[in-house]
Amino acid sequence: MRARMDTVGAVRRLVPPERLTSRVTALEDAFVIGHFGLAAPRPDRPVVVNGLVDRAVELTPDDVRALPQRRVESVHECFGNPLAPGEWVRRAANLVWTGARLRDVLDLAGVQPDATSVWARGADHGEFGGETSPDYLKDLPVDAVLDRALVAYACNDTWLQADRGGPLRLVVPGFFGTNSVKWLTELTLADHRPEHLFTTRLYLRPGPDGRSVPVRELDVTSVLIDVTDGVARGWAWSSVPVTRVVVTADGRPVTAELERARGRAWQGFRATVGSARTITARATDALGRTQPTSGARNAVHELSL
Amino acid sequence: MRARMDTVGAVRRLVPPERLTSRVTALEDAFVIGHFGLAAPRPDRPVVVNGLVDRAVELTPDDVRALPQRRVESVHECFGNPLAPGEWVRRAANLVWTGARLRDVLDLAGVQPDATSVWARGADHGEFGGETSPDYLKDLPVDAVLDRALVAYACNDTWLQADRGGPLRLVVPGFFGTNSVKWLTELTLADHRPEHLFTTRLYLRPGPDGRSVPVRELDVTSVLIDVTDGVARGWAWSSVPVTRVVVTADGRPVTAELERARGRAWQGFRATVGSARTITARATDALGRTQPTSGARNAVHELSL
Missing domain, CATH: 2.60.40.650 (Immunoglobulin-like)
Known part of the structure; x- marks a missing residue:
């Protein structure tokens, strides 16, 4: 069941800003960051919805495509940004995503009232920062993303390829790219945050009271x-x-x-x-x-x- | 004073095991991992020794070369190791390091009795895991490394080049490579461990009681x-x-x-x-x-x- 990693080790495809001339960024000009490399899951790989739900469900890409379709043009930006003087490395693109609303996907399972957190798990795995991780995991506050996030199956009106996180990925418009989990395998509803390399140890920054908070909303x-x-x-x-x-x-x-x-x-x-x-x-x-x-x-x- | 980064973003030069035929690995066959890229510091960049010492000192590479010379042949191995079936990615080499013993370097400053930890700081900086870091930092238990570690200025009998962490780097024979801080700028003596991306958040593994401990001694x-x-x-x-x-x-x-x-x-x-x-x-x-x-x-x- 584990996805094969097509490339082992970090992948970064970056483009200079002068290639970002179109309002909608062409896929070949849209950056790719893969900390573990790129996964190559089966094209019919399903997503499981479980945890604090009325009934766990498993949805194939076809099941998700059968839900009401939503098309969103949004900025996709990596939080990573070396402060190298003169180096433009914002890693941003403006893409058109098509998918089902997260709310419609989760409604198939029935979210229980005590669920506050949705954990989105990706199939990519490998080593990062001296840690071997069996997957990629991100948690999101349920209320903030139910109507905002998509389980996406197309980008710029083409089916989502493996290098973009296909067959299904999460897309959270307005949030940094780290939240838009690629190669989505599982959505778990929970009443607490999970401990994981990519939830409580990386992609954090100081919040209003100085304590670390996850990197979510985009900066100006x-x-x-x-x-x-x-x-x-x-x-x-x-x-x-x-x-x-x-x-x-x-x-x-x-x-x-x-x-x-x-x-x-x-x-x-x-x-x-x-x-x-x-x-x-x-x-x-x-x-x-x-x-x-x-x-x-x-x-x-x-x-x- | 900040070092220029010669490459921005992670650098990995890996070799297949069949190239490791010599007991002492040729420099061109020895792996390079640089999470922030490679720094390009001045060739006369000094190391500062400070903290719980009798007097802070600043040592140029020439000052370190004037100390008694020690030459050590040792395995240099990265802890990072994706568990990809069939993929040989141990990232290991056997190199001959030349430098001054850490004890001799620290004696010039006079280590105070309450110092338990030596913090080794490297000049490399940039972004890793969504965090921007002004430097690389590793802490080591003083007693365990005083006689073991070198402040090295040569590798395989050639002056330490920038891609190997020159002009001065720490080398801790028997410890994983993450401890052998490249582009060494500062050795700080302290009575506690520092909080840093590379000390308390990455390069950790479960210790005897299940709690995370830093990655130090090599595995068999x-x-x-x-x-x-x-x-x-x-x-x-x-x-x-x-x-x-x-x-x-x-x-x-x-x-x-x-x-x-x-x-x-x-x-x-x-x-x-x-x-x-x-x-x-x-x-x-x-x-x-x-x-x-x-x-x-x-x-x-x-x-x-």
């Missing part, structure tokens, strides 16, 4: 992708809509023209920068959060021509 | 490297000398001829296997530990011809 950020004929273009996004992007052209601020938000997709922006050699972009979102100038994973993006 | 293990003219050859090692290797040839056990232990180097073994198609090797060490048959990082190595 922006990326410059090109400058053509004196006009700089880029994308901006956050866990809520971005309301303003300020671009600087050799230090001179220019308020950028910003697309309106479309759900959880990224928003294009453009600004006239003339012949400037150093351009920066800084986004602010509807919650009033603005990108830090430095030292943070979502710091202001600077482009030197 | 063996690797088959080739079969020529009906004779199988390999290497065996542990944290103490290996006393016996049993080879099977199509299931028939043959006690292998085993080299005597030389310090912490690996020991060659050879066994007549004739025209057998399936060969296994299983080592036992001076503490009576034998390799498990399966399911463990140091499980029996099987070769199918």
